[in-house]
Amino acid sequence: MYLIRGREYLAKHPNYSLVGRENDLERISSILIRRSSNSLLLSGPNGVGTSWLTLGLQAAKANIDTPFDLIVKKLFWLNTDALFSSGDSAKINNEFQNILKKLTQTSESVLIISDTANFLEAANNTGNAHFINALNNADKLDNFQVILEVRDEKLSSVLKASTNMSELYTLYDVKEPTGDNLNAIVTNVSKQLAMYHKINIDISAIDEAIHLTSKYRDSLGLGGAQPQRAISLLDRALASYRQFTHKQHPKIAELTALIAKTTDETARLELQHQLKQWQQDWQELKAEISKTYQYQRDAESLRFKLQDEITALQEEEKNNQTAESSSIKTFAQLTAGGFDSPAITELKEKIRQIDSEINQNNERHNQLVMLANKDLRLMRQNVISEFSQISGIAANKLDENEVENLINLEKNLLTRIYGQDSIVKHVANAVKVSKVDTIDEAGPAISYLFLGPSGVGKTEMAKALAQYVYGDEKSLVRFDMSEYMEKHAVAKLIGAPPGYEGFEAGGILTNSVRKRPVGVYLFDEIEKAHPDVFNIFLQILSDGRLTDNVGRTVDFSDIMIIMTSNIGQQYYLNTELSDDNAKELASSELNNTYRSELLNRFNGRENILHFKRLPLTVIERIIRREITKLNQSYQARGLSIEMNDSCISAFCYDHYDLVRGARGLPGYIKTNIRPIIVNHILHHPNDTGRFNALYNKDSHKFEITFSPN
Known part of the structure; x- marks a missing residue:
């Protein structure tokens, strides 16, 4: 009743097959047949398939190639809900002792608890907090082995349930499958979805589901990790497709x-x-x-x-x-x-x-x-349409050609980054290499250190990469390094050691990368961080990997890392220095500030880029872009804003400040021009016409008048 034998548990999943997880299965099997620390703590994000993996242990026993040491293991799944259903503490304790006795009397037995956090919570709520110690004691005495499954967000609470958890259990981090393994898993499950919905699924739909759920990771309602995200999208797309086609057959529309x-x-x-x-x-x-x-x-x-x-x-x-x-x-x-x-x-x-x-x-x-x-088939476009409904991203944007996007990456970046053409070309080429080149290299996808004055495009470059490479600025994760000035800042990034305050929360950086293993990570103003933080950066930039406070390895290989620094600001802002002289002096200060081993990690310093001061002609282009944005915003209301080139030139000449860079002038427009437009709309909501913005050189302000249509 409370223990389900492996064969019975497997029988509840008649269509079960494990694909794309052969390496994981082999590794956890090797842990089970070890002499010490041979119990397992399986951790992974929701939807990654830890329960499917443990079921694979039972299924593998029927395989003739499975080692005998694994075949002799007798697997039992604990029915946690049944055990705690009575709520009677004494009865629950008696039943649990009987479970332990049965497992002890059964040679080579392995107890599997599918939701360990739920088990511990139920035990505590019924006055049986000692259950975890009883399990650990049985494991210590080699009475039987234990496999505890736990989701990432609950791992810390499970580890602190007993002081010797890390000693008795080997932590195995189940990572999201990628590449061919992910494709194999989703393809396999899609056969079951096709049987359920009675609709065939085209291979293009499977590929698109994987692509979209890997690229747009922040979309809501699709599960926490791959492969569940892609599987959930296919299931939803099939349901919508059925509903639509059963109203009107596609042949009729055709x-x-x-x-x-x-x-x-x-x-x-x-x-x-x-x-x-x-x-x-x-x-x-x-x-x-x-x-x-x-x-x-x-x-x-x-x-x-x-x-x-x-x-x-x-x-x-x-x-x-x-x-x-x-x-x-x-x-x-x-x-x-x-x-x-x-x-x-x-x-x-x-x-x-x-x-x-x-x-x-x-x-x-x-x-x-x-x-x-019989004539219905879920196609790529149906998956795109469903994902568009879920995410709110326009279907035509989702349907963009990835190769074409890479080809046009430099051109697209130049629509947002003005006056830094050589840097844009450098970064665009690096992105193309990371996406297309098949040479396997350690480290993140790309890594750059940007120097230069404020407001010249360093942060904007990171945002633009997130937009044009990953489809959404939400793919940008920003760390303000002024928040990591203290010595203990390292613990904030990777998590505090066991026993210290904050251990349960884990590391901010490692948690973020585990949740979003693709995207652009911006580390802003790195000179403000404590020197110990740079030891972490050394490991990330060199190996593309980082180990958090509980021993899980985090992979940065699909992360684009952008770091910015204010070092050399005084040189960049000195108008008496040429761009080359400012770059040379800033580079010298950089060398005196950071160790060579860190600077060399940026592709042998080839990826340390210096942003130039922006001349007035570029600032004028930025203002024209801001006016174009305003016109696009108010076009639906029948309103427009007109500002001629002479006014823009005079305005930029009077108000441009090197210290604030390009940020200052758009800020002026937001503070002084947009409120006038908004107030007019509030008082005259039905008006259509044109706002004329004339710059007064004497007062250094814009005079705005409205001309109705």
Whole structure:
């Protein structure tokens, strides 16, 4: 009742097969057959498949190639809900002791707890907090082994449940599958989805589901990790596709579109005939399917009614027997239908007939549905459409060609980064290499250190990369290094050691990368960080890996790292120095500030880039861009803003400040021009027309007038 044998547990998953996890299975198998620390703590994000992996241990026992040392292991799953269902502390404790006794008496036994955090919480709530110590003690005495499954966010609470958890258990971090392994898993599960929905799935739909859920990781409602995200998207897309196509078959829409395009009258008449026939056949088929639904409802309703009659008769006979003080049935009762009365026997026979008819009706229904779905196939575009509904991202943006995006990356970046053309080209080429080149190299996808004055495009470059490489600025994760000035800042990034305050929270950086293993990570103003933090950066930039406070390895290989620094600001802002002289002096100060081993990690210093001061011509382009944004924003209201080039030039000449850079002038527009427009809209919501912005050189302010249409 409380322990489910491995074979019984596997039987509950008749279509089970483990693909894409062979390496993980081999590694946890090797842990189970070790002499010490041979119990497992399986940790991973929600949706990664830890439970599917442990089930693979049982399935592997039927494989002739599985080592005998694993075959002899007897796996038991704990039914936690059943164990704690009574709420009676004493009873629960007795049952648990019986479980431990049974496991101890069974050689080579392994206890698997699917949700360890839930188990511990239930134990604590029922006054049985000692259960974890009992398990650990049994493990220490080699009575049996234990596999604890726990989600990432609950790992710290499980580790602190007992002081010797890390000593007894080997922590195995189940990572998200990638590449061919991810494709194999999703393809395998998609067969089950196709059977359930009775609709075939094109391979392009599978590939697109994997692509979208890997690229746009922050979209809501799709599970926490791969492969669950891609599987959930396919399931949703199939449900929406079924709902849409069962209203109107795609063939009808296709014929309707062809008729609209056809100019030849003979061909048009033939298509109209086909359309009419399709519409008639489709309506008849849907009517037949509806009949099977109606029959199912009526038959089940009748069955319930007959079952209620049987229950009433049985209760009546029981009362009669009690009244007669006799438990012996008559011969007629015995021969009529076992120990049932003739009336009950007759009702049960009717139920058997109904069950038979229901089965026949179900077969007929399935045949009709298969006929309705035979020409249906979930395609790539259907997945894109469903993801667009979930994420709110326009379908045409999701449908963008990745290769074309990479080809146009430099051009796209230049629409946001002005006056730094050589840097844009350098970064764009690095991104292309990281995405296309197949040479396997350690370290993050790309890593750059940006120097230069404030407001020249360093942070904007990071945002633009997130936008044009990953499709959304939300893919940018920013760390303000002024928050990591203290010596203990390292603990904030990777997590405090066991026993210290904050251990349960884990590391801010490592937690973030585990949640978002792709994207742009911006480390702003690194000169403000404590020197010990740079030891972490050395490891990330060199190996592309980092180990958190509980021993999990975090992978940075798909992360783009951008670091910025204010070192050399005084040189960049000195207008008496040329760009080259400022760069040379800033580089010298950089060398005196940081160790060579850190600077060399930026691709042998090739990726240490110096942003130049922006000339007035570039600042004017930025202001024109801001005015264009305003016009696009108010276009739907029938409003526009006009500012001629001479006004822009005069405004930039008067207000441009090297210290604030390009940020200052857009800030002026937001503070001084946009409020005038907004106030006009509030007072005259139905007005359409043009705002004319004229710059007064004497007052150094804009004078704005409104011209109605």
